[in-house]
Amino acid sequence: MPIFDAREVGAINERVGDLGEHALIRRISQRMATTDSVVVGIGDDAAVAKLSGDAVMCTDAMVEGVHFRRQWSSPSQIGGKIVARNIADIAAMGATPVGFTLSLTVPADLESDWVQELISGVNAECERAGSAFVGGDTTSGPTIVLVGTALGDTAGVAPVIRSGARSGDVVAVLGQLGCAAAGLALLMRGRVEGEACVSVQQLPQPNYASARAAAAAASSMIDTSDGLIADLRHIAVASAVDINIHKASVPMAACVRDAADDCRVDPWTWVLTGGEDHAFIATFAPHQVPVGWHVVGEVSNGRGEVTLDSQVWNHAAGYEHFTNHTVPLLG
């Protein structure tokens, strides 16, 4: 790993282009979370980590203007969110996070302090998840693009996949739904901070440990990146079952209700279709639902349909890239 050079502490208004790629990497590498699993960390061609089970791997991107705005989120929040989005997927497999890599594309005129605060956020969320931050890639480009990749370890537990739901299982949720969507609506109305839902939009806090702890009991699991109905549809299709949700059982956070009053919209749209909360949804045999999970519906024989109180949900099911041209962040 490169040696930190105290002379490289950032000057006022210093830009990434003033600093150069290798000095930037040296600064970043000072701050990287590590664990005992890491055999080779940053500074070589690749990182090496010891696993006790199978390797689990996923990747997820955030593009400025599509997934975040710099005026709405601090660099630390943006850095934390790229970690949370990825490690939530590792946890949704029932796996333990081990390593995280970040590919960072930034314009040369970006302030180097912004990048360093972003890296602090990456590290903080890696530490919260128990993962090491093992390396990455920095490159110049016209738009900020962050791509995270997370490595996990099944650690002797069979991976919890989407296709395991069975007729007779119940559907349960861990965490809040609709907060990130409500937070986005508030941000669009100029509320930058201090509201619970805004905080979830800026930096979701998935309960990785409880998701992993549920792995032995869950027949299927997913994190809510696209929205409750859209993500349940992924499970229903993969498992070739139908899923019915009882609206009265679905929890609604106070901040979602308040934001809906404020914005004069139906809060259920956020709760049922809002993505980016990175809550967890899983199916369990009845009586095997772990503490902290909230039962919201059940699984029956079928063909991949998701219903709400036995009715088809006729509104948009969740976010889809490219075709959701009206998504506010693209505006």
Added chain:
Amino acid sequence: MPIFDAREVGAINERVGDLGEHALIRRISQRMATTDSVVVGIGDDAAVAKLSGDAVMCTDAMVEGVHFRRQWSSPSQIGGKIVARNIADIAAMGATPVGFTLSLTVPADLESDWVQELISGVNAECERAGSAFVGGDTTSGPTIVLVGTALGDTAGVAPVIRSGARSGDVVAVLGQLGCAAAGLALLMRGRVEGEACVSVQQLPQPNYASARAAAAAASSMIDTSDGLIADLRHIAVASAVDINIHKASVPMAACVRDAADDCRVDPWTWVLTGGEDHAFIATFAPHQVPVGWHVVGEVSNGRGEVTLDSQVWNHAAGYEHFTNHTVPLLG
């Protein structure tokens, strides 16, 4: 894994935005290379692969206008190159490639056929390397950004790191040097195809298997992504040794010599400082150099300096992002 729908075969001039994210993913997932190591492939929250040793992981990005131009490379070549850049790093650790993920950021008005040809190139290079293509992420953005992440397996061999070079070792090269830089110069002069150096710039073909086979004998190894002198400097600094190169021993490909005549430049600049060839450089005890490797210099006690015929190389050592403002692709 989603089922392929024949109705989704591309219409003429169909755009990514006409198709939508999930239909695009369904098309991509039809074409993905797999292996027996893959326990869970595309279509779940994360992929799962069986390893026999430690996990090896690296990431690398390519940005349109910085790392490639669509008029200079086919989508298949661009897709192959993002794989080659990553898996060369896995091979330079002496590891076996297992899985590859691709994050794909593209404008909604990009032709969907272009994306599918890119994916064909990703698959072809994964297959050449013996790796599975296990998943990825697609998102919209103003510029094409590809980020690959490769997963490897040490498979019982100690990883070959940069810090292992020892005084008395020799330095050897596997593959050609300067071809990709010469190819870029030719492309800038309007030579789009048919020249050997242009092909290397478009799609380098690292000899992954021979690099891995050298792992047991090599004391350090790296692939030439930044250029011979710059990459040797990484080894020299990490190992706290000096490295001297004998210019007369450094191989020069015929296509580099021809391109230099054509462009009226000194071919040694390309050979010594041109990146992107993804050849391999390693250090070995004398008499342990594997067949196919070409000895070009030796290691002595020192402080991280690289010399050419015992002289300091006073020109630019290699490519660095952000500060190389004059790099042609940024122009």
